[in-house]
Amino acid sequence: MTLVLAWNNVRANRMSFAASIAAVVLAVTLVGGSGLLVAGAGSRDELNGVMGLLVLSAAASGFVSVFVVASMLSLHVLRQRRTWALLRSVGMTPRQVSRLVTAEALVVAVLASAVGCVLAVPYAAAMAAFVRMTGLASASVPVEVTMGPFILALVVGLAVTLLAARLAARKAVGVGPLEVLRESAAQRRLLSWPRAVFGVVALAGGIVLLYLVPQVKAAAAVPTGLGATMALCVGASALGPVVLRGMGWLLGAAAARLDPGAGMLARSSLVAQPRRAMAAASPVMLTVALACTFLFAVATGDAAAGVTRTGPSAWAAPMLVGSAVAYTVISVLNTTAMTMAERTEEIRLLRTLGAKPRQLTRMVCWETLTVTCAGTLLGTGIAAASLTALGKAATGEPWFAYSLPQYAGLVLVCTVSGLAGGLAATRRARRGALLPD
Structure with a gap:
């Protein structure tokens, strides 16, 4: 049954x-x-x-x-x-x-x-x-x-x-x-004890793997560094709501200053629902952390060995990680659409209180940009920690090679995917009938 x-x-x-x-x-x-x-x-x-x-x-x-x-x-x-x-x-x-x-x-x-x-x-x-x-x-x-x-x-x-x-x-x-009768969007508890313990254990495991990267054999350095990135991503995702509440307040303050009405609404939503915001930030964090670690680890190894890849061989590393990155980018679009679709009634309520569709569009954009920025910062920090350990293993110095165009392109794709998902999911609520179907 x-x-x-x-x-x-x-x-x-x-x-x-x-x-x-x-x-x-x-x-x-x-x-x-x-x-x-x-x-x-x-x-x-x-x-x-x-x-x-x-x-x-x-x-x-x-x-x-x-x-x-x-x-x-x-x-x-x-x-x-x-x-x-x-x-x-x-x-x-x-x-x-x-x-x-x-x-x-x-x-x-x-x-x-x-x-x-x-x-x-x-x-x-x-x-x-x-x-x-x-x-x-x-x-x-x-x-x-x-x-x-x-x-x-x-x-x-x-x-x-x-x-x-x-x-x-x-x-x-x-x-x-x-x-079913409670309309409050504020969350009374950000983390359960099991989730908090799991997040701390994952972070500790990631830190241990970072320490081991320069200690292991050269052939095992990249797998160990990638494992550290994965563990740190899991820990950051588990503990993320606590971090994102603070990041949402700080980043949202800039949005509220640039666009007082829409920016203030975006910041209030992030502070009231950090778990929902972290759900949208997690795939961005994973995309940036995993792709940067994989791509720039190969670039660091090539730089340390004095190798310059040209022609088709230059696409080997992006190709190997490309399918996984494409999957995470799709998840960015899906997750943003899901989180924004949950807010359709809230957006309709704001319209009944006098908010114009143009203002609500800016609010959705500011919120998506803030979440993407938070996910990018977390992913960049995780990738930088892993790549620094890999660079030390390869050259003896805390250094790593990187490509700014590749990094900027990755962030741009995540941002565009998030904006497309958020705007598409809220279009009817922002511009359609005030009453739900």
Whole structure:
């Protein structure tokens, strides 16, 4: 019965589940395709030299997939808190709510994983063609359809989705029946104790890995540095609401000074809902931190060895991390759209109080720019710490190579994606009818 209700909910609210389904589809595609590529390279002795980079790229893709899917599902359940409260108010027990959340996640996971496995094969073929075209491998990487990568992708898709749903279900169960009547947007508690402890442990693990980067062998320095970036991203995401409340106040103050009306509204929203803001800032942070660490680690190693890449070989590193970065950029758009869609009633209320559509557009833009700036600063700090450790391992000095155009382009793509998602999600609320459909 619960599974049938979950299936009907997913069918009836396809747009609400669209972002979560897209996240799982792309996650399974990335993991499955990367697994096929690694399996194909492992079957050819002449490709042993490229195996390390392919495995590193696959690990980065897997981490990004887990991070984005968990964040997206948690945000989806948070958006539905009043729905869970309404179900509680009509007699549904906490256990039934938990089972319903899990069943909905199972439906999403099964459907999305099936589509992702189908797309994994053309994705692996495209990546193999790029590897050969850039000269990263001396021979073509064969793409053979074997069960191992598909099983791994299915396990990742199902396990991560269900685990994230179970954790999010605890929030849904904790919503009281009277929550449906509460209109306050302010959050009474930023962090739960488990989340705070998890964040501190992740940060500590990242700091330990940073310390180990100059100590390990040269071949293990880049994987260790990338692991430090991942651990620090997880810790920053867990503890982010506390940090973002302060950053939102400081960055929002500049917006309020430049545009007193719209900027003040944007700052107030960030301060009142730091968890929602951190949900939108997390994919920006992950994009900047992961891409900068991967790209500039290669540039630092080349600079230390006196190597200059030209032609197709210059695109090898961007190609290996490009699919994971594209996934995080899509998640920036999806997450911003989801967080802004939650504010449609608030925007309509502001219109009834006299706010003009043009003012509300500026408010959405200021809020998106502030969140993007906060995510960029966090990601830049994490990447700089990892790259400094990698530079010390390569040259003995706390130094690293970087490309300002690549960094600026990355930030620009995240900013444009966030603005597009935010403005598209709030367009009807800003310019349409005052009463909801």
